[in-house]
């Protein structure tokens with residue numbers, strides 16, 4: 001579903017500059033040459049690959065961003081997964097299962113991409129399960145009706161696509177390549193959400209009001225998905241310099257608002273913002289104030305479903321222990337058989 005469009009520190013930070021003072025003159029020269037090669041690739045809009053030298057701070061920023069993104073995909077399976085057993089028809093159930101399964105796949109590609117930077121899957125999952133790592137705040141809200149499933153597809157996956165398309169051009173090769181496939185699947189997620197809402201809006205008054213209620217509850221949270229305003233985004237400048245972040249939070253948010261307003265008209269729903277209005281001079285829609293206090297409270301663990309989401313993930317991981325044990329036992333058996341044959 002989804003991405004972590006803001007990058008919140010989760011206890012990892014370092015910079016190669018910290019170590020420079022203890023290097024010998026020769027090592028310093030080697031390091032400077034490596035840094036120059038890295039800078040040249042970034043300046044030429046090229047790709048950094050796992051075996052290339054990279055500054056420690058670049059590596060750590062990527063591990064943090066990609067793992068937060070992976071965690072968001074995996075936790076993002078939960079609010080919609082709640083509705084698989086209650087989908088209103090076989091067709092909707094099949095679509096929802098496919099979508100939730102896609103999100104699981106996105107998480108796996110992204111964990112793999114993060115692992116190429118030298119952090120193990122176990123370390124990444126441990127950070128999530130112990131609450132040190134962040135994931136997107138949007139998944140800490142409940143899905144109260146079936147209309148929420150459609151609205152998540154339309155707006156949450158819609159916001160995710162807006163944020164993720166520029167990541168296909170990210171300077172780190174494995175992340176950029178994972179995003180190409182993810183974006184294709186997100187596009188299906190967005191369209192199935194819109195289509196299911198379209199069907200409900202052609203239904204009875206109760207169905208229509210369910211859709212409007214879900215839009216009212218999710219709209220502002222989707223705008224917050226793009227992260228804090230540019231003026232408050234301390235990490236953005238460095239992320240842009242490194243070719244990790246390509247478009248600013250506010251520009252992405254504006255693109256999302258401008259793209260969504262006409263879709264809401266087609267659907268026949270009202271976006272819950274009295275200040276939302278076309279600004280002829282800017283060539284964009286103006287919109288109201290986002291409640292950042294609520295956003296940060298949720299990011300910091302105090303949203304309505306934070307504890308439930310984390311507990312569900314931890315339980316799923318623990319329940320899957322026997323599968324990992326069996327896979328390891330099988331791998332060991334294969335390895336000793338191969339060794340015996342080679343001997």
Ligand SMILES: [Fe+2]
Pocket residue numbers: 001002073102103106182186
């Ligand atoms: Fe996804």
Ligand SMILES: [Fe+2]
Pocket residue numbers: 001002103157160185186189
């Ligand atoms: Fe998605």
